[in-house]
Amino acid sequence: MKRKYIIPILILLLLGAGILILPGRSGEREISPEELLQSLSNDSRFWSTDAVADKIIKQDPSMLLIDVREPEQFNEFSLPGAVNIPLKNILDEEWEPYFDAPDYDVVLFSNGQILPARAWVLLERLGYTNLRVMEGGLNKWAETILQPPKPDASAPGTEWEQYDFRRAARQYFTGGSGEINTEQPGETIQVPRRKKKNVVEGGC
Amino acid sequence: MGPLIPQGIIGSQWDLVIALLIGIAFGFVLESAGFSSSRKLAGVFYGYDFTVLRVFFTAAITAAIGLVYFDHAGWMDLSIIYVNPTFVSSALTGGAIMGLGFILGGYCPGTSFCGVAIGKIDAMFFTIGMFLGIFIFSEIFPWLEGFYLQRPLGPVKIYETLGISSGLFIFLLILVALAAFIVTDRVEKNIHKNKK
Amino acid sequence: MNRKYMNPYLAGFLLGLVLLLTFYITGRGLGASGAVKSTVIFAVDKISHQHAQESGYYSQFISDDAHPLNTWLVFEVLGVLAGAFLSGAIAGRLNFKVEHGPRITSRTRLAMAVLGGLMFGLGSQLGRGCTSGAALSGMASLSLAGFITMLAIFGSGYVYAYFFRKLWLK
Numbered sequence: 001m002k003r004k005y006i007i008p009i010l011i012l013l014l015l016g017a018g019i020l021i022l023p024g025r026s027g028e029r030e031i032s033p034e035e036l037l038q039s040l041s042n043d044s045r046f047w048s049t050d051a052v053a054d055k056i057i058k059q060d061p062s063m064l065l066i067d068v069r070e071p072e073q074f075n076e077f078s079l080p081g082a083v084n085i086p087l088k089n090i091l092d093e094e095w096e097p098y099f100d101a102p103d104y105d106v107v108l109f110s111n112g113q114i115l116p117a118r119a120w121v122l123l124e125r126l127g128y129t130n131l132r133v134m135e136g137g138l139n140k141w142a143e144t145i146l147q148p149p150k151p152d153a154s155a156p157g158t159e160w161e162q163y164d165f166r167r168a169a170r171q172y173f174t175g176g177s178g179e180i181n182t183e184q185p186g187e188t189i190q191v192p193r194r195k196k197k198n199v200v201e202g203g204c
Numbered sequence: 205m206g207p208l209i210p211q212g213i214i215g216s217q218w219d220l221v222i223a224l225l226i227g228i229a230f231g232f233v234l235e236s237a238g239f240s241s242s243r244k245l246a247g248v249f250y251g252y253d254f255t256v257l258r259v260f261f262t263a264a265i266t267a268a269i270g271l272v273y274f275d276h277a278g279w280m281d282l283s284i285i286y287v288n289p290t291f292v293s294s295a296l297t298g299g300a301i302m303g304l305g306f307i308l309g310g311y312c313p314g315t316s317f318c319g320v321a322i323g324k325i326d327a328m329f330f331t332i333g334m335f336l337g338i339f340i341f342s343e344i345f346p347w348l349e350g351f352y353l354q355r356p357l358g359p360v361k362i363y364e365t366l367g368i369s370s371g372l373f374i375f376l377l378i379l380v381a382l383a384a385f386i387v388t389d390r391v392e393k394n395i396h397k398n399k400k
Numbered sequence: 401m402n403r404k405y406m407n408p409y410l411a412g413f414l415l416g417l418v419l420l421l422t423f424y425i426t427g428r429g430l431g432a433s434g435a436v437k438s439t440v441i442f443a444v445d446k447i448s449h450q451h452a453q454e455s456g457y458y459s460q461f462i463s464d465d466a467h468p469l470n471t472w473l474v475f476e477v478l479g480v481l482a483g484a485f486l487s488g489a490i491a492g493r494l495n496f497k498v499e500h501g502p503r504i505t506s507r508t509r510l511a512m513a514v515l516g517g518l519m520f521g522l523g524s525q526l527g528r529g530c531t532s533g534a535a536l537s538g539m540a541s542l543s544l545a546g547f548i549t550m551l552a553i554f555g556s557g558y559v560y561a562y563f564f565r566k567l568w569l570k
Contacts, residue, residue, distance in 0.1 A: 005409070009382065012269075012382070015269050015273075017375065019273075019370075019371040019374050020371045020372060022371060207423065207425065207427030207428075208424065209426050209427060210426070222425055222426070223426075223472045223475035223476040224475045224478060226418065226421065227477060227478060227480045227482070227483060228479040228480070228482050228483035229421075229479075230418050230430055231479060231481060231482065231483025231484035231485075231487070232486055232487045233411055233418060234484060235483070235484035235487035235488055235491075235493075236405065236487045237408060237415070238405035238408075242499050242513075243500075246567075248554075249558055249561035250561060250568060255408045258409055259415060262412025262413055262415075262416060263413070263540075264416070264419075264539040264540050265416065266416020266419075266420065267416045267417075267429075268539065268540045268541075268542060270417070271540065271541065274420070274424065279424070280423070280424055284427060285427045285428065285541055286428035287541050287543040287545075288528060288533075288537070288541075288546060289528070290543065292548065294526050294527060294528065295527050295528070295534075296548060297527070297552075298522075298524065298526035298527020298528070298552070299523065299527050299549045299550075299551070299555075299556065300552050300556040301519050301520075303552065303553045303555070303556030303557040303559075303560060304519045304556065305517065305518070305519030305520030305523055306520070306531075306553060307560040307561055307564045308515050308560075308567070309513050309514075309515065309516015310513065310567075310568070311516065311517070312531040312532070313524060313530045313531070314430070314431075314432035314530065314532040316517065317480045319484075321480070321482070321483075321485040321488060322484060322485060322488030322494050322495075323494055324497065324498070325510070326499055326513040327513070329510045330516055330517035331517060332517060333513060333517020334524075335517075336518050336521060337518040337519060337522040337523075337525075338433070338524070338525055339440050339444070340521070340522060341457070342441075342444070342455060342458055342525070343455070345455065345456050346455075348526070349456060352526065359543065361541075361544060362544045364544075365544050374542075385409075
């Protein structure tokens with residue numbers, strides 16, 4: 001072996017040994033605080049209760065509802081089709097396929113907005129980009145969808161349209177009686193497991 | 205943070221310009237290494253010229269090591285680069301057919317383009333053959349489709365299959381490459397000595 | 401006549417850097433046979449659009465808004481031609497000739513070249529990529545397919561090499 005190859009070989013072995021020592025990366029990466037701030041200030045992560053109701057009624061398959069409250073509360077009442085993942089368990093590996101599903105809009109909700117906001121920050125830091133929060137939570141849901149306030153007679157037409165939609169939605173969710181539908185939600189939704197995020201098309 | 209184009213850091217309108225520039229660098233290096241000569245390429249199978257093995261192995265290792273360090277430095281998200289999916293049957297058979305093509309034709313697609321660029325007429329004929337081959341494949345595809353999709357494993361990485369860490373795998377790969385370089389150097393010298 | 405070629409290890413290192421840069425910029429490796437595939441599809445689509453639509457293989461790659469030649473790999477290969485020409489020009493290797501082993505005629509060599517190209521065309525489609533796209537880029541990204549394809553190409557090559565030694569050896 002010629003002398004001029006000794007240094008390159010040593011560098012190669014050194015780099016190789018370096019890789020051995022490097023801690024393994026799982027491929028998941030936390031996003032930087034700057035990026036987090038940027039997406040925090042992005043309002044599109046909030047979905048109104050109307051938007052969520054509309055998607056439920058249309059049975060839009062691209063929306064996945066995640067109830068981040070405790071199971072007891074979830075069993076009392078939740079949105080149809082919602083999956084219960086309590087906040088404290090949200091990072092469990094078991095739930096990963098629910099969030100790592102780029103084709104879905106994952107909508108987090110609870111009674112108010114604090115729990116889902118926390119869940120959102122936790123998950124956003126893992127780099128998921130498909131997360132939404134239902135604005136105002138189930139309280140707002142009750143106010144707007146289940147007991148929609150009647151607009152003033154002088155209100156613009158759009159408010160009336162919204163009111164009509166909410167009344168119709170109320171019928172849908174309560175079965176027309178005005179009572180809250182007690183049917184147990186929470187049937188499991190099969191989410192296709194996706195291993196890689198937006199892998200680039202390639203080929204030779 | 206890379207990769208740049210899939211993450212929208214470089215606009216897709218630059219895509220084709222970059223393709224051209226990368227191609228130029230690719231072609232320049234291949235030709236400089238002697239990959240425009242079919243006899244040099246075929247030498248790897250007869251032991252008189254192991255250039256192909258040297259260039260090929262060094263390039264793969266350089267890029268593999270680079271990718272790991274880029275990922276570690278946070279310059280690049282290794283989890284979104286393209287990993288070609290594994291279909292065991294078609295990869296093995298396709299490889300075996302390509303091996304035959306290599307021996308008969310003395311080129312592979314990339315190197316034949318280098319040959320064409322500097323005026324090798326055999327390389328031009330090889331390219332014509334390639335067009336025909338792909339055309340034939342497309343025409344008989346319905347008949348091959350079942351086989352084409354047989355034994356899919358998805359975009360798996362080799363160290364996952366072997367059950368070792370990626371670091372250990374790359375380290376072993378480096379050792380294998382160094383051993384191969386030393387052995388082929390000896391073989392090549394012996395063959396040339398015997399000729400004289 | 402031929403100027404000296406670059407040191408193979410240096411060339412490999414540079415090629416590795418090009419490959420790394422390609423991954424960094426585009427998120428995928430290099431390729432070659434894919435460009436030929438695009439061209440074949442383009443030609444078939446031009447000659448008989450209906451046939452291309454009906455074929456199970458072409459139709460995967462045809463869409464109404466995307467021009468089949470307007471792809472990354474086609475431009476990359478145009479670059480390869482330019483880059484190789486540049487290198488050949490600098491090194492003084494530009495000339496039209498048929499390179500063949502001492503025991504065969506030019507005519508045999510050209511026939512074998514067409515046949516070899518044909519095999520490579522078939523094999524690269526079946527194996528989802530050629531030496532650059534599947535084997536080299538696949539190895540760099542540590543994909544199992546890359547290693548299988550590489551071993552299959554070169555492993556089988558050594559087997560065939562014995563039978564076809566007349567083509568290359570004295």
